[in-house]
Amino acid sequence: MSTQIPKQTEESSETETEAEVASKGDERRTEKRRRAAEKRAQRQAEEAEKAAADEDTIELKVFRYDPEVEGKQDPRFDTFHVPFTKGMTVLDALMYSRDNYDSSLTFRHSCRQAVCGSDAMFVNGGQKLACKTQIVDLQEPIRIEPLPHADVQKDLVVDMEHFYDQMEAVEPYFQTNEYPDGELEEQRQTRENREKVKMSTRCIWCGACMSSCNIAAGDNEYLGPAAINKAYRFAMDEREGEDIKQKRLEIIEQEHGVWRCQTQFSCTEVCPKDIPLTEHIQELKREAVKNNLKFW
Amino acid sequence: MHEHDVVVVGAGGAGLRAAIAAQEAGADVAIVSKLHPVRSHTGAAEGGINAALRDADSWQDHAYDTMKGSDYLGDAPAVEALCQESPEEVIQLEHWGMPFSREEDGRVSQRPFGGLSFPRTTYAGAETGHQMLHTMYEQVVKRGITVYDEWHVMDLAVTDEENPAERTCHGVVAYDIQSGEVSGFRANNGVILATGGMGQVFDHTTNAVANTGDGVAMAYRAGVPMEDMEFIQFHPTTLPSTGVLISEGVRGEGGILYNENGERFMFEHGYANNDGELASRDVVSRAELTEVNEGRGIEDEYVHLDMRHLGEERILDRLENILHLAEDFEGADGLTEPMPVKPGQHYAMGGIETNEHGETAIEGLYAAGECACASVHGANRLGGNALPELIVFGKRAGRHAAGEDMGEAEITTGREGEWEPADYEFEAEVGETSGRGPAAADGGAVATDAESVLGTAVERAKDRVDALLSRRGRNHAEIRSKVQETMTANVNVFREEGRLEETLVDLHEAREAYKDVAVSDPSRTFNTDLIHTMETRNILDIAEALTMGALAREEFRGAHWRKEHQERKDENWLKHTLVSWNDGEPKLWYKPTILEGENKTYEPKSRSY
Numbered sequence: 015m016s017t018q019i020p021k022q023t024e025e026s027s028e029t030e031t032e033a034e035v036a037s038k039g040d041e042r043r044t045e046k047r048r049r050a051a052e053k054r055a056q057r058q059a060e061e062a063e064k065a066a067a068d069e070d071t072i073e074l075k076v077f078r079y080d081p082e083v084e085g086k087q088d089p090r091f092d093t094f095h096v097p098f099t100k101g102m103t104v105l106d107a108l109m110y111s112r113d114n115y116d117s118s119l120t121f122r123h124s125c126r127q128a129v130c131g132s133d134a135m136f137v138n139g140g141q142k143l144a145c146k147t148q149i150v151d152l153q154e155p156i157r158i159e160p161l162p163h164a165d166v167q168k169d170l171v172v173d174m175e176h177f178y179d180q181m182e183a184v185e186p187y188f189q190t191n192e193y194p195d196g197e198l199e200e201q202r203q204t205r206e207n208r209e210k211v212k213m214s215t216r217c218i219w220c221g222a223c224m225s226s227c228n229i230a231a232g233d234n235e236y237l238g239p240a241a242i243n244k245a246y247r248f249a250m251d252e253r254e255g256e257d258i259k260q261k262r263l264e265i266i267e268q269e270h271g272v273w274r275c276q277t278q279f280s281c282t283e284v285c286p287k288d289i290p291l292t293e294h295i296q297e298l299k300r301e302a303v304k305n306n307l308k309f310w
Numbered sequence: 311m312h313e314h315d316v317v318v319v320g321a322g323g324a325g326l327r328a329a330i331a332a333q334e335a336g337a338d339v340a341i342v343s344k345l346h347p348v349r350s351h352t353g354a355a356e357g358g359i360n361a362a363l364r365d366a367d368s369w370q371d372h373a374y375d376t377m378k379g380s381d382y383l384g385d386a387p388a389v390e391a392l393c394q395e396s397p398e399e400v401i402q403l404e405h406w407g408m409p410f411s412r413e414e415d416g417r418v419s420q421r422p423f424g425g426l427s428f429p430r431t432t433y434a435g436a437e438t439g440h441q442m443l444h445t446m447y448e449q450v451v452k453r454g455i456t457v458y459d460e461w462h463v464m465d466l467a468v469t470d471e472e473n474p475a476e477r478t479c480h481g482v483v484a485y486d487i488q489s490g491e492v493s494g495f496r497a498n499n500g501v502i503l504a505t506g507g508m509g510q511v512f513d514h515t516t517n518a519v520a521n522t523g524d525g526v527a528m529a530y531r532a533g534v535p536m537e538d539m540e541f542i543q544f545h546p547t548t549l550p551s552t553g554v555l556i557s558e559g560v561r562g563e564g565g566i567l568y569n570e571n572g573e574r575f576m577f578e579h580g581y582a583n584n585d586g587e588l589a590s591r592d593v594v595s596r597a598e599l600t601e602v603n604e605g606r607g608i609e610d611e612y613v614h615l616d617m618r619h620l621g622e623e624r625i626l627d628r629l630e631n632i633l634h635l636a637e638d639f640e641g642a643d644g645l646t647e648p649m650p651v652k653p654g655q656h657y658a659m660g661g662i663e664t665n666e667h668g669e670t671a672i673e674g675l676y677a678a679g680e681c682a683c684a685s686v687h688g689a690n691r692l693g694g695n696a697l698p699e700l701i702v703f704g705k706r707a708g709r710h711a712a713g714e715d716m717g718e719a720e721i722t723t724g725r726e727g728e729w730e731p732a733d734y735e736f737e738a739e740v741g742e743t744s745g746r747g748p749a750a751a752d753g754g755a756v757a758t759d760a761e762s763v764l765g766t767a768v769e770r771a772k773d774r775v776d777a778l779l780s781r782r783g784r785n786h787a788e789i790r791s792k793v794q795e796t797m798t799a800n801v802n803v804f805r806e807e808g809r810l811e812e813t814l815v816d817l818h819e820a821r822e823a824y825k826d827v828a829v830s831d832p833s834r835t836f837n838t839d840l841i842h843t844m845e846t847r848n849i850l851d852i853a854e855a856l857t858m859g860a861l862a863r864e865e866f867r868g869a870h871w872r873k874e875h876q877e878r879k880d881e882n883w884l885k886h887t888l889v890s891w892n893d894g895e896p897k898l899w900y901k902p903t904i905l906e907g908e909n910k911t912y913e914p915k916s917r918s919y
Contacts, residue, residue, distance in 0.1 A: 124518040
């Protein structure tokens with residue numbers, strides 16, 4: 015079990031409520047939880063029975079955890095039986111489970127078409143985008159867990175802050191010292207150069223690569239594949255100019271930069287946008303070496 | 311309590327551009343968004359950005375095309391602003407490093423798009439929105455603009471004068487999804503709503519799950535009218551199970567639509583004898599649904615889009631992305647089988663009424679992007695005109711909110727200009743004038759003095775959250791799907807009076823049901839059940855206003871088709887539909903369309919291509 019559960023904190027989350035009201039609310043909430051749990055168990059039992067009679071039902075085993083809800087503070091797996099429909103994805107199955115069995119089932123999702131990057135998770139032992147993973151391609155029961163190597167906030171939701179921090183550490187924005195003179199004039203870029211950076215610009219910040227990376231798991235300061243790819247996107251863009259490229263190579267060459275990568279290709283394997291992440295890291299290593307030789 | 315000069319709600323294209331512009335104009339700005347910025351649905355836009363960049367083109371031609379495309383329901387001052395400023399905004403994006411597709415000479419490429427008299431659509435492959443969103447977020451990071459991500463804005467803090475035009479917006483109340491904390495955000499200069507589309511009003515949409523029209527509903531309940539809500543663009547080729555968009559490019563390359571009998575119905579059933587599959591979006595959508603309704607659909611639901619005859623080489627060369635989409639989201643292999651498609655909700659032309667500076671009828675409250683209606687799209691949006699709207703009007707709203715003098719606006723808001731009441735009598739009960747419980751959000755109008763208005767709004771929001779979390783009641787999901795089902799069945803591409811009236815009855819029932827809504831997840835940590843429950847209230851208000859507009863507008867204009875009224879009626883209907891909330895009682899009224907531009911008047915002509 016590779017999922018990390020954050021340590022429990024002592025403080026209550028309801029500091030602003032009057033004590034009396036809080037206790038009343040707590041009572042109601044406890045009662046509500048009890049009833050909800052009963053109802054859920056009943057419904058799941060019914061579903062399981064139905065499932066046994068019906069071959070066209072799939073079985074999900076979903077990781078559950080909530081730091082403040084009794085019965086969920088110790089991680090567990092819940093089983094959901096979902097009627098299969100053609101074209102059903104893991105995200106569809108999760109949404110069905112939430113809307114029909116347990117509205118507290120929590121996962122990030124938005125666009126449903128692999129461009130917002132919200133729903134990377136650990137499906138049958140691999141980092142996948144739930145929305146672009148077809149149920150028919152998976153073995154049952156389908157085991158769904160939050161991304162490994164990240165703190166779990168609740169159910170399938172992990173803390174992305176560290177990932178965002180690493181992305182922002184590489185100065186992830188276009189820089190140049192020189193713009194064209196004309197007021198409405200664009201910078202020129204060759205088709206070849208645009209093609210060179212194209213794959214790197216497809217990153218959707220889902221975090222699957224970072225989660226799959228053994229090095230990132232052991233070295234929390236390692237920039238990680240996504241951030242290095244972001245640096246690559248700019249370092250290889252001919253519009254930025256040599257002096258900026260120099261600065262970029264210095265950033266990715268630091269102690270927790272490109273040299274940490276041991277070319278295991280796990281990031282490349284899990285990337286849902288097929289970005290050749292390992293190749294990009296290797297190319298930056300070569301650029302850095304060339305660059306250092308130049309200054310000898 | 312947080313305090314900033316300008317608070318931007320939403321972090322898609324319009325929100326990010328507004329924040330950058332406000333900061334450049336000297337304001338301390340913060341973005342509050344229920345999603346991290348890169349998760350915004352701007353990222354799903356495929357086509358491109360229309361901009362008159364070249365010598366052979368002109369902003370005047372772009373404006374003419376846009377007015378014609380709007381079926382003369384766009385307002386010329388907004389349309390002309392869009393077309394005049396789009397070129398400089400596109401160049402600005404390029405200077406921020408956006409990876410546009412390029413010509414041999416290294417300049418930005420442009421391609422032809424439907425309804426355009428010049429190939430003026432700039433693009434970055436078929437992922438223009440993704441590149442635009444990320445490029446602008448990079449600039450937000452560079453500038454160190456504060457982003458409160460995964461904060462759901464629940465309500466506006468607006469003063470409660472009787473006349474909405476006298477009210478002022480002083481900030482927003484938001485709920486921190488990660489911690490459950492409710493907090494006020496005071497905006498000293500202004501609040502800019504940039505919350506995007508409202509596709510979740512329908513059960514089949516290309517929009518994201520997060521596109522629930524929160525900003526539109528919030529502004530509406532605070533007293534800002536919704537404008538032209540009946541105009542919804544339905545895209546003819548979306549995947550049946552998810553609503554994922556299959557680009558018009560497939561038909562552009564020669565893809566063919568078939569019904570269950572294998573008939574090429576666009577020709578064989580006479581829907582478009584000249585253009586066939588390449589007729590305009592509304593025509594193809596109506597044809598597909600007619601086939602399904604008359605029993606010639608596949609599984610009574612969809613038709614087939616076949617591109618196999620184009621050959622593997624051509625498909626891989628020009629439509630590779632489509633193969634991935636059909637495979638990943640429908641389990642269909644476009645190389646060996648036809649792809650199932652059906653019409654899906656795609657874009658809302660209407661929204662929060664604004665002028666060309668992004669100002670609403672309430673002082674200190676702005677809107678930009680798909681949630682706003684300036685109006686640049688009128689009755690029908692041209693492909694490639696949504697993205698320039700985000701950057702042009704995002705920037706304008708940001709600058710104005712930061713205090714820049716942009717001169718007098720020509721478009722009036724609220725009832726400050728010419729207007730007339732609607733005399734339409736709705737049979738069904740609309741609105742919500744009685745029995746409002748703490749679960750409802752009834753607008754930002756809470757206190758008259760600027761000092762206490764935010765605090766009062768925060769307290770009310772806390773009560774609402776507490777009530778939803780602690781009481782017993784029904785789950786919102788059932789109510790939401792009923793609304794989505796009735797809207798898709800009755801307020802879709804085909805609209806007829808009886809069924810529109812029935813929809814209002816269904817919506818009234820949904821409103822009644824919502825009074826008993828409760829959240830079963832008791833947690834304060836990442837409670838998406840709670841967020842979705844609040845969104846469903848927004849969906850209800852929007853669905854109702856949309857249906858009221860669809861009933862009242864007794865003509866066929868742009869995307870709005872009425873069975874009983876098969877003609878565009880310029881003598882009566884060159885006017886905008888507005889719906890105001892009026893303390894729970896929706897009121898319908900009209901204001902004239904502005905066809906007078908800077909140097910010319912756009913005379914209505916027939917919209918034929």
